[in-house]
Amino acid sequence: MGYYGFGIEGMLDAAAEIAVPLALHFGADDTHVPPEALAQIAARLSGHPEIEIHVYPGAGHGFAASGRAAFDKPAAMMAHSRSIALFRRVMGPHYDLGALWDKHCEYKFGLRDVARTVSTMVPEPYVNHIPTMTDGVGYRELYQFYQHHFVDSNPSDTKLVPISRTIGSDRVVDEMLFSFTHDRAIDWILPGVAPTGRFVEVPLLAVICFRGDKLYNEHIYWDQASVLVQVGLLDPALYPVTGREQAAKLVDPGLPSNTLNPR
Numbered sequence: 001m002g003y004y005g006f007g008i009e010g011m012l013d014a015a016a017e018i019a020v021p022l023a024l025h026f027g028a029d030d031t032h033v034p035p036e037a038l039a040q041i042a043a044r045l046s047g048h049p050e051i052e053i054h055v056y057p058g059a060g061h062g063f064a065a066s067g068r069a070a071f072d073k074p075a076a077m078m079a080h081s082r083s084i085a086l087f088r089r090v091m092g093p094h095y096d097l098g099a100l101w102d103k104h105c106e107y108k109f110g111l112r113d114v115a116r117t118v119s120t121m122v123p124e125p126y127v128n129h130i131p132t133m134t135d136g137v138g139y140r141e142l143y144q145f146y147q148h149h150f151v152d153s154n155p156s157d158t159k160l161v162p163i164s165r166t167i168g169s170d171r172v173v174d175e176m177l178f179s180f181t182h183d184r185a186i187d188w189i190l191p192g193v194a195p196t197g198r199f200v201e202v203p204l205l206a207v208i209c210f211r212g213d214k215l216y217n218e219h220i221y222w223d224q225a226s227v228l229v230q231v232g233l234l235d236p237a238l239y240p241v242t243g244r245e246q247a248a249k250l251v252d253p254g255l256p257s258n259t260l261n262p263r
Contacts, residue, residue, distance in 0.1 A: 052082070
């Protein structure tokens with residue numbers, strides 16, 4: 001594994017001797033490894049079956065070192081996942097991340113057990129519901145949010161219908177339909193909104209990152225405009241937004257497209 005290694009362009013004659021998997025991570029703006037050096041490295045090593053070369057736009061030297069001014073979190077996260085993928089492929093250990101995520105969801109939505117839910121997570125996890133920026137960072141904050149604003153706040157008819165699942169070396173990406181009747185305050189998806197009694201169904205995407213066999217973070221995405229349309233807080237006649245039609249179209253691609261496009 002090599003992070004922003006400089007001087008490699010001067011050792012390319014040894015490339016034929018590399019017999020083990022190797023991943024090289026470079027920042028595109030690394031002044032220690034200028035573009036001409038990167039070009040030489042790529043030209044000589046790109047065809048090697050055991051070598052991966054990754055270049056991160058906008059990143060400089062030391063982009064993965066959190067204590068440096070050059071730290072670039074998006075690049076560091078991507079490089080970390082690629083490194084973990086290589087280590088897992090060659091050395092293991094191999095975890096059933098899908099099963100671990102399913103167990104977490106069972107505790108959270110099925111049993112509604114906060115203690116068991118957080119037991120599936122690292123000591124200092126974080127969860128971010130992207131559209132509403134709700135949930136928590138760190139064990140205490142997340143535990144409190146789950147206990148008072150999430151686990152018991154979900155309606156009794158809350159349902160998750162899986163559409164697709166992608167499993168990587170350190171994360172799971174789930175595409176699903178999420179539905180519920182808004183018969184109570186649901187602080188994480190409709191914060192500050194009194195119950196409307198309306199049924200809501202919306203496509204939802206969950207990106208779940210693991211550290212070992214424990215959940216490290218969750219990034220949850222959905223179209224908040226669609227939720228607001230369905231509870232009557234946003235008029236689709238005034239804006240280019242849709243309601244439950246999104247969920248129907250996801251399941252049945254034969255339904256009409258471009259219904260918002262006047263041309």
